[in-house]
Amino acid sequence: MTDTVPPLRALISVSDKTGLIEFATALAGRGVELLSTGGTAKALRDAGLPVRDVAEVTGFPEMMDGRVKTLHPKVHGGLLALRDNPEHLAAMEAHGIGAIDLLVVNLYPFEATVASGADYDTCIENIDIGGPAMIRAAAKNHAFVAVVVDPEDYADVLAELAANGGTKLAFRQRLARTAYARTAAYDAAVSAWMVQAHDDPAPRRRAFAGVMKQRMRYGENPHQDAAFYVDGSGRPGVATATQHQGKELSYNNINDTDAAFELVAEFAPGDGPACAIIKHANPCGVARGATLLDAYRKAFDCDRTSAFGGIVALNQPLDAATAEEIVKIFTEVVIAPEADEAARAIFATKRNLRLLTTGALPDARAPVTAFKQVAGGFLVQDKDTGQIDPEELRVVTKRAPTSAELADLRFAWTVAKHVKSNAIIYVRDGATVGVGAGQMSRVDSSTMAALKAGRMGTELGLPETPAKGSVVASDAFFPFADGLLAAAEAGATAVIQPGGSVRDDEVIAAADAAGLAMVFTGMRHFRH
Template sequence: MSDLLPIRRALLSVSDKTGLIEFGRFLAARGVEILSTGGTAKALREAGVPVKDVSDHTGFPEILDGRVKTLVPQVHGGILGRRDLPEHLAQMEQHAIAPIDLVAVNLYPFEATVAKGAGFEDCIENIDIGGPAMIRSAAKNHAGVAVLTEPQHFAEIQAEIEAKGGTTLATRRRLAAAAYARTAAYDAAISGWFAKQEGQDFPPRLSLPGVLRQGLRYGENPHQKAAFYVDGGNRPGIATATQVQGKELSYNNLNDTDAAYECVAEFDKPAIVIVKHANPCGVAVAGDLSKAWDAALLCDPVSAFGGIVAANRTLDAAAAEKITAIFTEVVIAPDADEAAKAVFAKKKNLRLLLTGGLPDAAAAGLAFKSVAGGFLAQSRDAGRVTQETLKVVTQRAPSRAEMADLLFAFRVCKHVKSNAIVYAKGLATTGIGAGQMNRAESSRIAAWKSEAAAKAAGLERPLAEGSVVASDAFFPFADGLEIAASAGATAVIQPGGSIRDAEVIAAADKAGLAMVFTGMRHFRH
C-alpha cells in the first residue's frame, strides 16, 4: 500500500460544524463522494454541497430515533477493510461495501451538556455511540483511512491534500493517536459523571479527561518538560482565565497563580493575596482593593517582589497603580476596568488574567497528587470553621476583634504549606511561617518575619505584637505557643487533639492568651 492515499469517498458527521462547509466544498470540488447523516447532511445541502445520506448508501434506514444509523457493515466494513489484503477486498466486493477513505466525526456534546446542568435523561441522550465506534474503526485502520476528530483538522488535511494529492501515513498515524485520545477523554467524562450519579467518590476505575491547553517551555526547572491540560470543568480560575497581556505563562506561574486565586476566594470582602512559591506571603481584607494591597504588602515586602497577586474584586486603577509599583509576575482577578487595564499595559511583561468569576471555596471536588506507580485522590479541602463551631479552652475568651482575626488567620492558614503558622491583626497577615519540619520553627520564622517587615516599614514594634496566631494543626508541645506569646500574640486558634493539649492550654493561660479549638486541621503538603 502506498504511503500517500487519495481521498475518493468521505464520511462527514459532526456535532461541531466549524469549518464543515468550507471542507465539504473543497472535497466536492475534487470529485470526492461525500456521505453524511442528519444535521450535517442538511447543513451541507443548504450550502450547495453534493451529499449522499448514509441510509441511501447502506440501503438501511435510520432507526430508533437516529440511535442506529452508522452501526452497519456497509459503514464499518468500508472503514475497517484493509486495502492491502486481497481477501478483504474480495469480501468487500462480494457484499457491495465501498471503501471509505476519510472519516470526520466529532461527538455529541456530552461534556457541554453536563456542564450546563442538564438532567439525567438529557445527559444520557448526549452519549454518542456511533461516533466513537467510527472514530475507533478509522483510527485502527489508519493505514488506509484518515480520521478527523477536531474542527482544526479540516484545514490541516485540506492543506496536505492540496500540496500532495492525498494524505500521508505520518499524518494519518498522528490523527489516529489524537482520535484515541479523544474517545478516551470522552469515555472518562462519561464514567466520571456516572460515578457521581451513583454517589461514588472513588470508583473502582478512575480515568481523568484532559485537553492540552498549551505546551510550556519547561516545568519547575529547565531540564523538566511540562504542559498545561484542562479538564473541561467550569470552576473559575487559571483554566477559565483570559490572558489580557504579558509573557507566556510558565509552569511555576500557573501553579502559584492557582494557589493565590484559591486563597483569595476564601474571603467575601475585598481581599488581596500575594503568593511566592505557592505560599501566601501577604493576605489582607479591607474596604477596597487598594487598602487591602497596602496591608498585604506590609506583611512581607521582600517576598512580594516577583510574586503573584490575586484579587477577589474587579481591579481598578488605584489598585493597579500600587500593584505595578513593584515587580509582579502575574495578576489574577475576576475582572479589571479599562483604567486598570491601561495601568497594567505599561508593564508589558506582566501577565494579567481575568477569570469572569471566583471559585467556590466550599465546593466539592477532587484533588490529585502523583506518586510512584499511581496517584493519590482526595476531596478538595473545602472545610471551614465558624465562630459557632469554635471551642474556647482557656480562662479568657477572645474579644470580638480577636475572634474576627482568628477566623481570618485560620482561613489563610489553610493555604500555607505545613507546618503552618499565621499571625494576623486587623484582618491582615503580620507574619507567616511555612513548610517547616516542626511547628516551633514555623512559629519562630513567622515571628522573625514580622520583625523584619516592621523594620522595613520603619515601625518600632514587630507586626506580630498584638496579633492573633493560627496553626494549621495542633501544637504537639507548648513550645510553639510560647514562641507566639513571646512574639506578642494575644489569642490562638488551632485544631486541638494533641495528647498534650492540657499542657498547651496551661501555657496559654499562664501567658494570658485566649485560645480556641477548631476540631479541624488544614495540612497542606
Template sequence: MAVTANAFSAPDRVPARRALISVFDKNGLLPFAKALAERGIELVSTGGTRRALQEAGLEVKDVSELTGFPEVMDGRVKTLHPGVHGGLLAVRADPAHAKAMEENGLLPIDLLVVNLYPFEETLKAGADFATSLENIDIGGPAMIRAGAKNHAYVSVVTDPADYDGVIAELDTGEGTTSLSFRRALAARAYQRTAAYDAAVSTWLAGEAGETVPLIKTFSGRLAQTLRYGENPHQSAAFYVTGEARPGVASARQIQGKELSYNNLNDTDAAFELVGEFDPSKSAAVAIIKHANPCGVAEGPSIREAYLKALACDPVSAFGGIVAMNRRLDRAAAEEIVKIFTEVVIAPEADEEALAIMAGKKNLRLLLTGGLPDPVAPALNVRSVAGGFLVQSRDTGAVSEADLKVVTKRAPSAQEMADLLFAFRVAKHVKSNAIVYAKDGATVGVGAGQMSRVDSARIAALKARDAAEAAGLADPATLGSVVASDAFFPFADGLLATVEAGATAVIQPGGSMRDDEVIKAADEKGIAMVFTGLRHFRH
C-alpha cells in the first residue's frame, strides 16, 4: 500500500533553489528578483514578468521550459500544466512523488511569487462586463492554492509588501526558509484568494440579479490593529473593504494619537450624518457622542453651524466627535479647540485651521477629500450568534412633496423646513428617536430608549438643562418642531412633545391609533405631517 503524503512530517528549514515569478503588480519586483538571483536562486517566469526581468539584465527561464508547452489563448493557458503544478505540489519526502517527478522530468518549485489580475480595481474603474470577466485570474489562484497547500516545502508570496521579509528570512536561514515562515505566508495566500473569490462571486451575483445569494462572502484588509475594542478586555482590529466612500476608512489622519475602536465607530456615525447635508446649500456640523448626535445644525458658515450644534447639549459635547460637510476654516477651528474634542473630521482644512489644530496634540484630525453619498447603495452587516444579518444601507429620504398633512393646521414654511431637518437627523439617532429642532438646529435629542415617551421627555429635560447652563429663562424646545423616527403608538408620546413646547410634528404614521394621535394633535392646535417612511436604527 502506498504511503500517503500526510504520513510525512514537514521539515523546518527548506532551501530555496528555484523561484517561479508571475506578477501583474510589478512594484518592487526588480530589486526583489535581483536579490533572489544574487542568492543563487534560479528564476522562472511568464509573459510580461519575464520580459521585465530580462530587460533588467537578469537570467530568467520561460515557464514553457518547465511545461514543454507554449502560452496559448492570449495567455489564458500558460501555468495550468503538470510541469508547474507538479513542481508546486510534490511532497519531497514521499518516494512515490520523487519517482513521479523524475519519470516526468518535473522540477521542484521552492518559491512562488504571484499576484493576481487587478479584478477589484477593474470593477472600481467601472469596466464593462467583458473587461471585468477577462480580469478574473485563473492560473494565479490555482498556483497560489497549490503552493500554499504544500507549504511544507514551498514559500508562497502574494504581496510585494512581503518581499523584504522573504529576503531577510533567506539571509537569516542561509538560503532556507523556516516552516513557521512558510505557514504564515500560506495563510496570507489563502486570505488573498478568498478575498479575490469573494469579489468575483459578489460581482457575478449582482450581474445575475441575485440580490440574496445562497452563500454570502465578505473580505477586508487589515488597516490597523487596535489597542482594544469597546472595553479594554476586548481585542479589536480595523479592516477596510476598499469601498470608494469618503469616510474613516479612506481619511488621512493629519495629527493626534491612534484612533480607538470607539473613535472609529463614532467618527463614522458623525461623518455619515453630515453627509446628508448638501454643502452647496448650507454648512452643517454634527457633534457625536457614543454614536448618537448631541447636537446638529445648519448655518451659513461652519463656525455658526458648530456654535448652534454645541448649544443643544454642551455638556455631552465634551470629549465628542465633530464632523462637518465643508472645509474646516480658522474661525471654526478657534471655536472647536475651546473644549476637549476627541476627533474632528472634515473634507478639507485651511492651513490656518491646521495650525490651530496642531496646538491640541491629542486631538485627531481626519481629512477625507469628499463627503459620503447618502443615497449610494451598500450593505450593512451585523453579527448574531451563529450567523450575521445583512441589509441595504438606509438611503431613505423625504422631501416636502412626500409629506402628507394630517391635521387641521398645516405647518408654516419655517416649521416645514425644520421638520425636514429634524427627520433627517432622526435617521441617525438610535431608536426610539425623538429630535426637537428650531431654526435649523437640534435643541433636544432623545435616543435609544425603550419607550418613545421616555425619549421625548429625556430630550426635553436635556433642553432645559442646556437653557439653565446658558442662563436662559426658557428651553429652546418652546416653539420647536419634533421628529419621531417611527410612529407614535399612542397619543402620550405626542403629548409629551407638546408639553415640551413643540408646535409641529413629523412622523411616519401607520399606527393602529393614528386617528387618536391626529385627534390629540388637533386638540392641541399643532401641525403634523406623515412621511410614510420609517428610520429605525438599532
C-alpha cells in the first residue's frame, strides 16, 4: 500500500459544474492528464483545457442516450487495479488499461429532479448508474485512487497536492468515506422516491440519509456528540431557514424550534395571526389574535415563567411591534416566515437572540415520513397530520357546545396534537390558558394544567383563574371520569376528546352531571 500517490490521470464527469474549470485548470497545471465525458468534456474544452474523451480510451462511443459510456473494463480496470499486484499490472499491460489515479464524479441530480415535481419517467432517467459504479470502485481502491464526489472538496484536494505532491493515504481514506456515504444517500433517495411513487407504506428494507449541515458542540447534554443533517426534502423549517443573527443553534434549539414551527404551521396565515411558544419541545403558550402582537401576548400570558428562554414561532412575518414585545424577556430563538427591516433592527440589539426566517410555512397536511431509533432498529410512521372535520364531531352530552366553545375546542384539539402525552389543554378565547403535558396519569395532566392556569391568573392579577369558562382538549380518551371532573372543577365548560373507552358511558354521565358539553372526534393524538 502506497502512502503518497501523485495523480497522473484524472477522470472527471460531473453534473454539478460548480468550481469545475478552476479545479481542472489547477490539475492540468500539475501535469495531470484529463479524461472526461459528454457535457463535462465540452465544458473543459470550451475553457481551453486539453481533455481526452472516455470513448477514445475505451474504443466504444457513448450509446443508448448516454446510459452506457463509462461501464467498460478500461475505465473500471484503471480504477480497481492494485498497483502493487504483479498480476493486476500484467493484465493492465496485456489489455491496454491505463491507471486512473483521481476520480471526480458528482451524480445526476436525482434529488433535485424529484423535488422539482418531475414526472415518473423523468425521475427514472435521472438515476445515475455509471457514476455510482465508478465511485464505489475508486473508493474501494482508495489505497491507490483518490475519489472526489463534492465540489466542496476541490480546495482540499489542491491543498493536499500542493503540500505533499500527491494524496496521502489518510486523505484518500477520508475521501472514500465521503464517497460511500454519497452513494448510500443517493440510493436511499431513489429507494424513498420509489416507495412513495409505488405507494408502498411498509417496504421490506428502508434507507434514510442526510447531508451534514452543522457539527455541534454537543447534543442534548455536554457529554454527547451531535451533528445536524438535512434530508433535502425542502420542507420549510429549521433545516432550510436563514439565520440572521445570534450564536450557532444547539441540538436542543433545533429540536425545540422544529416543534414550535410545526405547531404554528397548523394555523394558515390567511386565517389570522398565530403564535406558539415552546419550552423543552412542549408548548407553554399558543394563541391566535387580531394582530401578531396580540397573539404573542396571549400566548405569553399562558405561562410567563416557562416562556423565559423559550422558542417563539409565528405564522406571519415578524413586525416591529411584536419584536419590541418579544425582546422584553430573554428568548432563545424566534422563527417566522419573514421579518421586516424594523423588526430585524430591534433584534439586532440582542446579540444572543437567534432570528430565523423560512420564506414559507410547512404544509401541515403534507405527508411526511417520521422515524425514531430504538435499540436494534427504527420505528417508522407517517407524521401525524390528522385533521378533524367539524361536521364529523359527535356531540355525546345533553348540552351541545356553543359556537364560541366549538371554535375554542377545535383550537385546543389542534394544539393537543403537539403536546406530549398524556396531554390536557385548557383554552379560552383562542389562547391556551393551561397546558398539562407528559404525565403518566391523565388526571395529573388535568390537575397540573389547572394549577398552572390558576397561578398565571394570580400573576396577571385576574379576579379568577383563566380556566374558568375555558374548554378542554384531551389527546386520548378519558379512561375514568376523574380527569374530566378535575377539568370541570377548574371551571371548564366543554370538552373535546377521541372517545372509545369502555367507560365512555360513565364519562358522558359525569359530563352531563357537571353541565359540560362534550364532543368526540374519533381520532387520537398520542405524542410520545
